Amino acid sequence: MQQYDVVIIGSGLAGLLSAVMLAREGMKVCVLEKNKQIGGCLQTFSLHKTVFDSCVHYIGGLGEGHTLNKIFRYAGIMDQLELKAFDADGFDRIAFGDEQISYPQAVGFNNFVAQLEQYFPAERDALSDYIKTIQTVGDHFPLYRLRHGDASEKARVSGWELTATLEKITQNKRLRNVWTGNNLLYAGAAGKSPFYLHALVLESYIHSAHKVVPGSSQIGKLLWKQLQQFGGDVYRHAEVTRLVEENGLLNYAETKDGERFYGKQFIANIHPQQVLSLLESRVIRPAFRKRIEALEQTTSAFMLNLVLKPGSVLHRPYNLYWHRNDDVWENTDVANPSGSPQQYALYFTEDKHHPGYAESLSILSYMPFAEVRAWSDTTNHSAAEQERGNDYAAFKQQKSALLLEEVMKRVTDLRGNIVAESAATPLTYRDYIGAPQGSLYGILKDVNKPAETAIAIRTKIPNLLLTGQNVNLHGVLGVSITAVATCGVLTGLDYLLGKINAKQ
Numbered sequence: 048m049q050q051y052d053v054v055i056i057g058s059g060l061a062g063l064l065s066a067v068m069l070a071r072e073g074m075k076v077c078v079l080e081k082n083k084q085i086g087g088c089l090q091t092f093s094l095h096k097t098v099f100d101s102c103v104h105y106i107g108g109l110g111e112g113h114t115l116n117k118i119f120r121y122a123g124i125m126d127q128l129e130l131k132a133f134d135a136d137g138f139d140r141i142a143f144g145d146e147q148i149s150y151p152q153a154v155g156f157n158n159f160v161a162q163l164e165q166y167f168p169a170e171r172d173a174l175s176d177y178i179k180t181i182q183t184v185g186d187h188f189p190l191y192r193l194r195h196g197d198a199s200e201k202a203r204v205s206g207w208e209l210t211a212t213l214e215k216i217t218q219n220k221r222l223r224n225v226w227t228g229n230n231l232l233y234a235g236a237a238g239k240s241p242f243y244l245h246a247l248v249l250e251s252y253i254h255s256a257h258k259v260v261p262g263s264s265q266i267g268k269l270l271w272k273q274l275q276q277f278g279g280d281v282y283r284h285a286e287v288t289r290l291v292e293e294n295g296l297l298n299y300a301e302t303k304d305g306e307r308f309y310g311k312q313f314i315a316n317i318h319p320q321q322v323l324s325l326l327e328s329r330v331i332r333p334a335f336r337k338r339i340e341a342l343e344q345t346t347s348a349f350m351l352n353l354v355l356k357p358g359s360v361l362h363r364p365y366n367l368y369w370h371r372n373d374d375v376w377e378n379t380d381v382a383n384p385s386g387s388p389q390q391y392a393l394y395f396t397e398d399k400h401h402p403g404y405a406e407s408l409s410i411l412s413y414m415p416f417a418e419v420r421a422w423s424d425t426t427n428h429s430a431a432e433q434e435r436g437n438d439y440a441a442f443k444q445q446k447s448a449l450l451l452e453e454v455m456k457r458v459t460d461l462r463g464n465i466v467a468e469s470a471a472t473p474l475t476y477r478d479y480i481g482a483p484q485g486s487l488y489g490i491l492k493d494v495n496k497p498a499e500t501a502i503a504i505r506t507k508i509p510n511l512l513l514t515g516q517n518v519n520l521h522g523v524l525g526v527s528i529t530a531v532a533t534c535g536v537l538t539g540l541d542y543l544l545g546k547i548n549a550k551q
């Protein structure tokens with residue numbers, strides 16, 4: 048029997064950060080992780096001796112003085128992170144169809160305006176207005192500025208729908224499509240996604256855009272080291288299969304092999320649907336279970352990872368987002384009958400032995416879960432490896448070929464220079480991270496159903512809190528802020544924010 052002050056289920060970024068922040072306060076903390084590798088979306092894998100990020104390719108808000116930098120500094124990992132900045136004049140570039148132009152999204156608010164003004168000279172006022180609007184919206188989310196505000200601040204802007212808000216800023220459709228061209232970053236849905244989702248994500252990258260050079264798993268490893276220093280434990284291969292409540296309080300979490308972890312306090316860093324499926328308790332009403340079950344998830348994706356022949360493919364110090372059509376919202380959540388991609392994102396990694404050339408390329412494209420439903424009863428992750436069958440392998444191969452054919456039209460030096468490749472589908476994300484249907488960022492935020500799609504940190508069980516991407520916002524910055532909010536419930540939010548801000 049294991050006894051802790053705080054038992055955390057899931058070692059995603061929010062779980063690990065929460066563990067470090069609470070262990071620093073003298074609490075005895077453990078983290079239970081189903082996989083061999085910790086970190087959830089921060090996991091990396093190796094192919095042909097080349098390290099690949101399984102999800103996180105770049106991070107916003109890590110620049111000096113910005114929010115994520117402050118949180119990571121407080122967690123004791125900022126100075127040890129090996130980061131590489133993207134091209135400041137265009138960390139992301141947005142391209143359409145066969146056009147050769149790629150429109151830059153630049154670092155720095157003035158620079159963002161200046162770089163795009165070259166392509167849209169008549170839109171200077173709209174560009175300034177856009178920047179002002181995303182900053183204003185950010186100011187209404189107090190935790191994004193590491194201050195303790197009240198909910199009414201958010202309420203003033205959280206009902207704005209994304210596409211309608213942009214239409215008010217400019218009539219120029221191409222410019223609106225450039226602003227939202229990297230919507231893979233938040234898997235938005237036209238008519239549903241709130242403007243704040245776009246604003247908070249984009250604002251963080253306009254502040255700064257960095258890649259974790261040895262791979263995003265470095266963040267998890269450094270947090271684990273910090274946790275060990277404060278006496279915390281991480282258990283891997285520890286899949287929680289039961290959460291048992293007695294007399295209104297959660298008593299223990301039980302893992303697949305029957306081990307019980309008793310705690311005074313529990314934090315679930317897993318999807319709320321999963322929490323409910325593990326929870327044995329009458330305290331949670333059936334109506335609440337139904338509401339959570341019925342929620343729409345963000346769509347999923349297909350990722351093709353390529354190892355490149357050394358010194359053969361030029362490194363691009365930016366990410367490229369391409370769209371087949373002049374409408375970035377088209378076909379993000381339906382399968383394309385032709386099988387060809389409607390859009391893709393390219394993430395290059397530079398080869399340190401051949402500067403100026405890429406060692407690898409990851410290609411991401413939306414893929415709804417429906418495309419892999421035929422194999423949904425197979426499971427494959429590091430703790431339970433299993434082949435999904437030849438037809439699944441053939442499906443992946445066909446998708447990879449179609450994607451590559453499209454990408455090679457733009458990245459012509461790729462042809463003949465691929466040494467090895469591997470692909471991930473919505474099933475990969477489902478099995479490695481635990482997101483229902485491989486959803487990229489969990490529950491879809493819908494401005495038309497604000498109350499239903501907002502998940503609170505507190506649950507009906509007083510000693511069970513939630514954290515992670517389904518609460519507040521996804522992304523490295525989003526879940527770090529959520530971890531602060533979750534820990535703030537236990538330590539006092541003013542106290543915790545005071546310590547984070549004092550550390551700078």
Ligand SMILES: Cc1cc2nc3c(=O)[nH]c(=O)nc-3n(C[C@H](O)[C@H](O)[C@H](O)COP(=O)(O)OP(=O)(O)OC[C@H]3O[C@@H](n4cnc5c(N)ncnc54)[C@H](O)[C@@H]3O)c2cc1C
Pocket residue numbers: 056057058059060061062079080081082085086087088089101102103104105106107285286287288316317321348476479480481486487488514515516517521522523524526
């Ligand atoms: C393809 C993709 C690309 C992305 N790219 C970026 C990017 O470039 N930049 C960025 O900022 N963000 C990116 N994100 C989003 C970001 O990575 C996530 O929002 C964030 O890391 C989620 O963190 P989390 O704390 O919610 O935990 P998660 O990463 O969701 O981790 C949850 C953990 O819980 C574990 N778990 C699940 N069930 C159990 C159980 N029963 N028992 C024990 N453990 C369990 C899982 O194995 C996992 O380790 C990307 C996400 C995806 C999917």
